[in-house]
Amino acid sequence: MSVAPVSSGVRQPNPLLVFARSSIGKKWIVAVSGTLLVAFILAHLAGNLTIYIGPYGEGINAYAKALHASPLVLWGARGGLLVVFLIHIGTALWLVLENRRARPQRYAVKAHVQSTVFVRTMALSGLVVLSFLIFHVLQFAAGLSCHSHLYDIEGRHDVAAMIILSFHNPWVSGFYLLSLVLLGMHLSHGLGSLFQTFGVNGRKTQAVIARGALVLAWILMAGFATIPVASLTGYLKVLPDARRAAPEPTASKS
Amino acid sequence: MSKPILDAKIPPGPLAHKWTSYKATSKLVNPANKRRYEIIVVGSGLAGGSAAAVFGEQGYNVKCFCYQDSPRRAHSIAAQGGINAAKNYQNDGDSVARLFHDTIKGGDFRSREANVYRLAEVSNSIIDQCVAQGVPFAREYGGMLANRSFGGAQVSRTFYARGQTGQQLLLGVYSELSRQIAAGTVKMHPRTEMLDLVIVDGHAKGIVVRDMVTGEIASHAADAVVLATGGYGNAFYLSTNAAGCNVTATYRAYRRGALFANPCYTQIHPTCIPVSGSYQSKLTLMSESLRNDGRVWVPKKKEDCGKNPADIPEEARDYYLERKYPSYGNLAPRDISSRSAKEVCDEGRGVGPGGLGVYMDFSDAINRLGEATIRERYGNLFEMYENITGENAYKTPMRIFPAVHYTMGGLWVDYGLMSNVPGLFVIGEANFSDHGANRLGASALMQGLADGYFVLPYTIGNYLAPLRGTRPDVGRPEFKQTEAEVRDRIQRLLSVKGDRTVDSFHREIGLLLWDACGMARTKEGLEKAIKRFDEIREEFWKNVRVAGDNEELNQSLEKAGRVADFIDFGQLMCRDALNRNESCGGHFRSEYQTPEGEAQRNDDDYFYVAAWQHTGDGNVPEMIKEPLHYETVQLATRSYK
């Protein structure tokens, strides 16, 4: 029998390893890591939106300070996030490679009947978002922005100014908005796909979930997009240099 | 004609106890010895697939062959209606005895009593078996199995799975077969066609096959050979059968000495979508249930046939079934209804392309019940009709015409399903035994599974047990000789290189059979056809064009071999029809009808099975009789007035 018997003399491979290597198991890994990344995106958006608190975006400065209060937690979270990212991207790429191998001879003509543009561009949108992320982390988190050495009234790192001034550069905000569109596309499929992979999708829910995911994805992206737009239109203002205080001695660099 | 009379080896005792006592006295093969036996099963439909699976389960070594790419595609898959069983779940008075009696009567008293009784007896186990293997039969809200009445039966005994009962039953069989393939007891040979039977010392001991991908000709030896290769409806070229269905396996066995019984018994289904042109390859069945609401008519005058049906006024229409059979009307039985359609078309009053069609009109029903009700009842059928014909049957009448559907004749077998050649077993539509001259709706699936699951696995032991697994080797001269003959025939087909395609010959014999040996047969027509077959055969072997070579996938060659056999076999059908000077079931001889146009049986002279023995290619075969004996059933005349 080709079904592996549950107990036989032959040493069975670890069942969890079998699962992780299987096609469905890998989908689960992408979906679980994707769920964690969606959770991160939600938290990140909530954090970003604190820029609207206070006349000069002091809210986000306070938020950043609080985040940096415990380096251990911060770096732990960052490390965890990185691992999740790597698992998500690595497994997804593994799947993509396998999928290519599954059709060695391509169709001369291929039509699409009901698949969306979002699902057909998952790998592309994922990779563009990845390249953006690298830039984004270097710019804002690693402090490589030319506006990352300002401090606010209370001597906190002026994160708001760094963000707003950076977005005054149309190239930066342009790339940011473009990446948001691609992330929106990625999530438009990914969010709904989670339900399918976790097996909580049914014949009747399929369309509802797909539409709900689409709407949620673009609401999230709109939330992020308000910041560059508000920066460029002057809605978000930068603290005048005259009112800046000296850095707090304890403020960490980034 | 003082030929020996065939012995069906029917066990003694009262009818109801025959099968039980047969089983109790059957020889058994020691479980430990079963793996020393090889059984060849040709065909993987309901009969072949189930037999192969059970043999595997019992411990035999099985080789199963099919011409399709997977055993799951055998033509059993196309059966729509359902499967009968005498469960009496509806508490409407059904019983084994009633199912038995209905089947005998439906077969117009030309089937073997003991076989039919056994069929009715095991019908209940089939349903149990199918449910256990996961066949999703229709159910009621309470979770019990649903039944419907079918084919005019007075009880609801038909189990069904939407309109796909055959498919679901075959997938059940296929899953059991797959389990045995995984267990290593069954070795499946898809895309492999049996081209001849090998006889060693008078016993069937193997087959010669062609690998349809590589063209390799090979022999397989076994202790017993089971043919489950279906019917020969494609002799008519156009039928409801699958394109690949053919008579080659059974005809080759016939050439090697097996008797072919009642080849003229063919069933014509009255409600099919008519032919629209000579390119057509297939006739599609429309459910007979349409006749409940459709009124069948043709124009009274030939001149009106080309007109738009909407422009033909009521008084110019001939509702011929209602006129001729006032009490049954449009629900007249299959054979009557089919024949009447042919008659009006012969008079030149047929409609549609070629004048081969009659209208089935739903306008009255739509006016009476509303389009929504009709859509609810037959929506999927109307859709199918529109897909195929491009016509909207809500607006314009459907066109229907009868088509060849099932063949009751087949290789002769005894009670144990063994042919007159020892070691050669024949099951399902390929044998002749259970349906007489006409098959009842929803009984084909029943017979296929009965043979494969519940009959043959018991009866084959009687043949196998004394052998102790001593089968011949494929190296024996009988195998080499048969292989050489197969190769030679293929070479002959390829080397003709004439001007006519295989299909053109197939179409020609199809039309010839349809005219001479179809819904109505006459002595004169049959005699002409028998002669014509000789001419066609001669032309075929001089003028057929087969493309390509043997050593490749060559569909042209596959077809050529099958059509060559259909030519020989079609002639045999006509000979059988000519011999039977009576009308019964699917065999209607125009000379033998009552003044009302009903079939007139002749029980005094033709209450027997006509089994034909091959006497050499081109020679007139000899007919051997198996007289029928009824212990319980009274012969009666069917009447619809």
Added chain:
Amino acid sequence: MNFHLKVWRQENGQSGGQFRDYEARDIPAEASFLEMLDIVNEGLVLRGEEPVAFDHDCREGICGMCSLTINGIPHGKGRGTTCQLYMRKFSDGDTIYIEPFRVGAFPVVKDLVVNRTAFDRIISAGGFISERCGAAQDANDTPIGKTVADYAMDAAACIGCGACAAACPNGSAMLFVAGKVGHLGLLPQGKPEAGRRVRGMVAKMDDEGFGNCSNFYECEAVCPAGVPAAFIAKMNRDYAMASVSNAVEATA
């Protein structure tokens, strides 16, 4: 009607293939797609050329033997198999690309004929209920609610044609496997070996080299039997749960 055909011709599984142009002339609009090919083939035979090999059998949409991708869609536009596609759905003068189902696990045998025995091997890896013939209880002993029975039938309707894998941009066979896992797993008689079944069939599916599911849902759109992709969701769940319980059992 007249058509320009671009047909994939390939001598056998080892050789390469290419498109060849054929003109289909005077095709009746009532002909099915396969009958159109029959007409072209008769012409080829009479001209002494090799006819185009293609699989077909029942010609009524149920056997699942045909395996043509027509203008990039398995079985062509609209629901149903190739034999149920009629030429009136095309326009006179259309150019029609005809390719075999292209899936690595379905190697081309010749021209438009592919080898789909991978599907049979997947079924052999668990797509059955282990029961012994003759040992079954009465068919009505275990009631099965109509809703469950009907839903199982939706999955069981699969005709095994392989259009799902052929349409899937990833060449994934998930809909085929999920159909069988769903059909048998929903019924009470299929539950005892449900876990073992889904693990066995998924392992075999991966083994055969099919791609992974990315939830394109192209499979569902081309499925002639209308098997819903919701069964894939069910299989994702069933497989994960079966793997977990298998892991737990392995520690016992």
